[in-house]
Amino acid sequence: MNKKSIIISTDPGIDDAVALALALFSEELEVKLICPTFGNVGLAYTKANTEKLLTLYQKKPRVVLGSQTPLVRERIDASEIHGASGMDGYDFPEPRIFAETAQTAVAAMHEVVSQAAEQTILVGIGPLTDIALFLHLYPQDLPKIERIVVMGGSLGRGNSGVLSEFNFAADPEAAKMVFDSGVPIQVAPLEVGDQAKIMPATSEKIKGFGEIGEMIYRLFTHYRSGSFLEGLSMYDALAIALIVKPEIFSLVVTRVEIETVASLTYGASLIDLENFLGLPANAEVAINVDANQFEEWFIDSLAKTV
Template identity: 40%
Template sequence: MTKEPIILDMDPGIDDAVALSIALTHSEFDLKLLTGVAGNVSVDKTTANLIKLVEFFNRTDIPVAKGAAAPLKKAFKDASYIHGASGMPGYDFPEPVYQPLAQDAISAMAEVLSNASEPITIVATGAYTNIALLLQQYPKLKSKIKRFVLMGGSLSGGNVSSVAEFNIFTDPDAAKIVFESGVDITMIGLDVTLKALLSNQTIADVASMGTVGKMISGVMTAYNDVEATGKPMHDVNTILYLLHPEFFTLKDFMVYVITDGPAIGGTIADTQDRWSNGQLNAHVAIDIDAKAFENWFIEEIPKMNAYRG
């Protein structure tokens, strides 16, 4: 079986942590690099959380690099009110021993891409600061990027303002660079992630499913992002999409990112083709089989336990 080569750019963060847990243990992925970025909490904490999970799953064969500590232009404000002070509360991880690379995330990504024998998928589940800097500093490597699979954005309303989703809002200038890059983009935003919920009962049930279940249930229980019928695992949807694209309904749009004013961080699709003259820049997920998501998630826990041993 051919594995898909992937760079994961993240800001764990609880839902990032769950997404990474699946990616670290899944046989279909060849994880080339993990990079941390400031977002849910500071970049020092997000990078430390990446390492905690790499050690938890005995995957210290995967390099980890620390990336941008702040957005390109906007003042940084974390989401510790949602994800806790550490970004990953709810489970007592040992202090990490494994060290991140000496080089920064942007140069580490450039090195991986330069040495790749085939284009690599970059999955970004935090602010897009690192990948925007990669595009700016290493424009000749754009052809080595197969696609961006992005958690972020929304066409139906935001979670940090009436229009803006957190990842885009955190660094809208970076998001604008990414959406204007010409790289193939799949946008997995709030339009689907707020439908893909784990019920409180499911979260409680997962706690009894071995060491991995205890860890995942612990961090999810500490997660303060709550909808009426459960908790959204936003970032997990990027990994699900790579494994089961058939669970999603996608539609191509020209998506614009708003970088100032009251709609800052908004992602606007030109649904009436008033401005884009037929141009399209993103495959946008607009619906998901929510029951299939929850069933798949539950089925993954025993596989992760078996992998960890």
């Protein structure tokens, strides 16, 4: 079986830690490059968290540092959800894998995509700053991108502003550049992550999956997106599921516009399901996920980490 080549832009983050495990241990994916970026916490933390995770996972994909700040707006974070370090709750071993700093993430993305024999999938599970810069600076690479898969945006209300979801709100201008790029895009918005809840019984199963399972369980006890007792919302894992398990989603081809005017709706994603805007579709948006099938895939995938 030919594996799909992917590049992951990420801001670990508890749910990013899980998404990275799902991708790195997948039999269907080959992670060519990981680019830590600012987001849930600052770049120094997301860099350290990526290095700690890869050391624990005993995986050695190339890691190149991404952006420290958004393109235009002031940096925001989500430390109230993920803890001050982004991954509070587990005592990680000393990292033995270190991110490259002599090159930018954008240049590294260009190297990987341009030199690959097959098309590459870009996965954005944090702010889209580096993906936007890559698309802008290397338009000659666009035909070699199979698609961009992102967790971001919302069908209705937000979790960062009244109408804005965090990943897009963290860099609205970058999100707009991505959706205006003409590259095929798949989106897992906020509400679908709220459908894909991990319940206590599932967390207990994961706890039994060796050291990695214990780590994920401990992080879950500190995760503040949902409730450990009533169900934790899994957001970033959806981006991996969209690639390897697309049949569990209901997808709609539609227009996504990002609000970049500095107003009360700054960073909002307008997912035009009713075609009010009358604009050509630019994305395939998940509007539902089969929660039972997601949970089954989630458990089976993490069981491969043992």
